Amino acid sequence: MRCKVISTVFNLVLISLKKFSIISWALLLGVPAAYALSRFDFKGESVINAFFVSPILIPGIVLGFAFLRFIVGTYQLPIYAALFVGHTVIMLPFIIRVISSSLSNFDFSIEVAAESLGASKLGTFFTVVLPNIRSGILAAVMIAFLESFNNVDISVYMTGPGVSTFPIQMLTYVENYFDPTISAISVLLMFITAFFMFIVERLMGLSYFTKR
Amino acid sequence: MALFTLQDISVAYNKQNILKDFNLEIEKGKLVSLLGPSGCGKTTTLRLIAGVLQANEGKFLFKEKDYTKVPVNKRNFGFVFQNYALFPHLSIFDNIAFGLRLRKNAKSEIEKKVMNVLEIVNLKGFEKRYPQELSGGQKQRVAIARALVIEPDILLFDEPLSNLDANLRVNMRVEIRRIQQELGITTVYVSHDQEECFSISDQVAIMNKGIIEQLSDPATIYKYPETKFVADFIGFKNFIDFDKRKDHDGKIELNKSGYSFVLHKDPQMSNSTGKIGGIRPDDLLIREKDNKGAVQENSLPGRVKVSTYLGRSYQYVVETPIGDFTVNKEMAESYRTGQEIILEIPRNQMVLVD
Numbered sequence A: 001m002r003c004k005v006i007s008t009v010f011n012l013v014l015i016s017l018k019k020f021s022i023i024s025w026a027l028l029l030g031v032p033a034a035y036a037l038s039r040f041d042f043k044g045e046s047v048i049n050a051f052f053v054s055p056i057l058i059p060g061i062v063l064g065f066a067f068l069r070f071i072v073g074t075y076q077l078p079i080y081a082a083l084f085v086g087h088t089v090i091m092l093p094f095i096i097r098v099i100s101s102s103l104s105n106f107d108f109s110i111e112v113a114a115e116s117l118g119a120s121k122l123g124t125f126f127t128v129v130l131p132n133i134r135s136g137i138l139a140a141v142m143i144a145f146l147e148s149f150n151n152v153d154i155s156v157y158m159t160g161p162g163v164s165t166f167p168i169q170m171l172t173y174v175e176n177y178f179d180p181t182i183s184a185i186s187v188l189l190m191f192i193t194a195f196f197m198f199i200v201e202r203l204m205g206l207s208y209f210t211k212r
Numbered sequence B: 001m002a003l004f005t006l007q008d009i010s011v012a013y014n015k016q017n018i019l020k021d022f023n024l025e026i027e028k029g030k031l032v033s034l035l036g037p038s039g040c041g042k043t044t045t046l047r048l049i050a051g052v053l054q055a056n057e058g059k060f061l062f063k064e065k066d067y068t069k070v071p072v073n074k075r076n077f078g079f080v081f082q083n084y085a086l087f088p089h090l091s092i093f094d095n096i097a098f099g100l101r102l103r104k105n106a107k108s109e110i111e112k113k114v115m116n117v118l119e120i121v122n123l124k125g126f127e128k129r130y131p132q133e134l135s136g137g138q139k140q141r142v143a144i145a146r147a148l149v150i151e152p153d154i155l156l157f158d159e160p161l162s163n164l165d166a167n168l169r170v171n172m173r174v175e176i177r178r179i180q181q182e183l184g185i186t187t188v189y190v191s192h193d194q195e196e197c198f199s200i201s202d203q204v205a206i207m208n209k210g211i212i213e214q215l216s217d218p219a220t221i222y223k224y225p226e227t228k229f230v231a232d233f234i235g236f237k238n239f240i241d242f243d244k245r246k247d248h249d250g251k252i253e254l255n256k257s258g259y260s261f262v263l264h265k266d267p268q269m270s271n272s273t274g275k276i277g278g279i280r281p282d283d284l285l286i287r288e289k290d291n292k293g294a295v296q297e298n299s300l301p302g303r304v305k306v307s308t309y310l311g312r313s314y315q316y317v318v319e320t321p322i323g324d325f326t327v328n329k330e331m332a333e334s335y336r337t338g339q340e341i342i343l344e345i346p347r348n349q350m351v352l353v354d
């Protein structure tokens, strides 16, 4: 029993680590995208915006199947790649939206101030923009984590031998056994989610997710 | 010799010209204001000088070198914004030290310079605070200190006092002028407040729709506006479009719908041959109608249409055969709405513009 608890905890940590590596990658895409969308006015801005948000609008079951079809089917990539890409795509809209709202409070004349004092464009981004949206980034990381952690509809396609996600394992478990383990885990998950949402609320206020 | 020159500059947004064939020359050590209504292109001009904005055409010369393509961060010009634009995540010390650190100054050097500039802007003891903990006036001092500390070649102000309340505005503008003169720093100052510009500038450029209508010292502009726009902007609220103008030695004869007027010819008055006369509400004379019958020189019969209480004086809108006039008159005598009166234009109070 004790051994089982330890391995579960170990598994959770492992999952988290994998998650955060995907999140880092999604941030690398999402932060510059959010920045560009907030900072510049350009042709087709609304189209690009819609494109980034579209994964929320398309049913996950459809999206997941498309990934499976192309990544594993057409391109013959391992199932891990599908999981990786799939989860990046789920996270991106949330990351972009949260960071965009954080940037909407950012006064871009501060950038000009930094540049007039001698900072380069890139230097300005790192020394002035990033430090001022760090709470937004942290909130984005948590939301992305939760979104990806709790996702079933896309993940359900991306499991194979030895490759699975936590909620999918839970689903399989319920199909095969009927004992209180799942109830216990569910309560645990609810606490984790509540805890994350609490931190996000502290950081930015939940109103950030109701406005665009 | 000019420190910097804007030469035939054109700027367009979405194919719409904001500045067109714009020329401006500024001498070292001078404070020059750009004054004009909102949307006339003042900020655009400033952003162009700063290098934030690239002109579609024209050149920017600095110390006779072509600076047109030099980016903002290589220009060493200080910029002070209306909304302060302090770095919220940095302390006052770090805000001011920002430019010095980029210039790889030694730590002791930075400390010395920051403390020195804090003294200049009267903010000693504030270095550990954060921008959110300061009042508007203090924030603007920090912004000025931050721009000053890099010893900029030009200091640019974009409506720096617009967000402050009236009393503070007066104090701060005196402060800005003091610092500017003490350090002898060439400054371009943008505002839409006439009094602010006139009180601190060596020269004022009055802008309208992307062009400079007049560039001169404040006293000259105040007394001798050259265009109708400038006259209107600085308070000549009454205009008469004369039918005839005849110049003599020492005087000018004007005529409008049979009413004739005579002006002194002021040698400093512009050589324009304009036929539009402008006069300030304060300079018009108003008196009760007398029954002498004959119309006297430079006078018009009229009727009070609207009377407004201004506190120190009354303001009347007077209807006359050649249009409505606005007149200010002290409290002592007042006139009823509808009363018949006489308006007089003093010989030396009217300007003629195109």
Ligand SMILES: Nc1ncnc2c1ncn2[C@@H]1O[C@H](COP(=O)(O)OP(=O)(O)O)[C@@H](O)[C@H]1O
Pocket (backbone or CB within 6 Å): B013, B014, B018, B036, B037, B038, B039, B040, B041, B042, B043, B044, B045
């Ligand atoms: N980024 C922009 N895109 C399009 N038009 C702009 C932009 N910035 C300014 N303008 C236009 O240029 C004109 C001049 O603006 P600005 O220089 O800011 O005026 P001012 O500072 O004198 O109020 C205005 O009509 C404004 O609408």
Ligand SMILES: [Mg+2]
Pocket (backbone or CB within 6 Å): B042, B043, B044
């Ligand atoms: Mg402006």
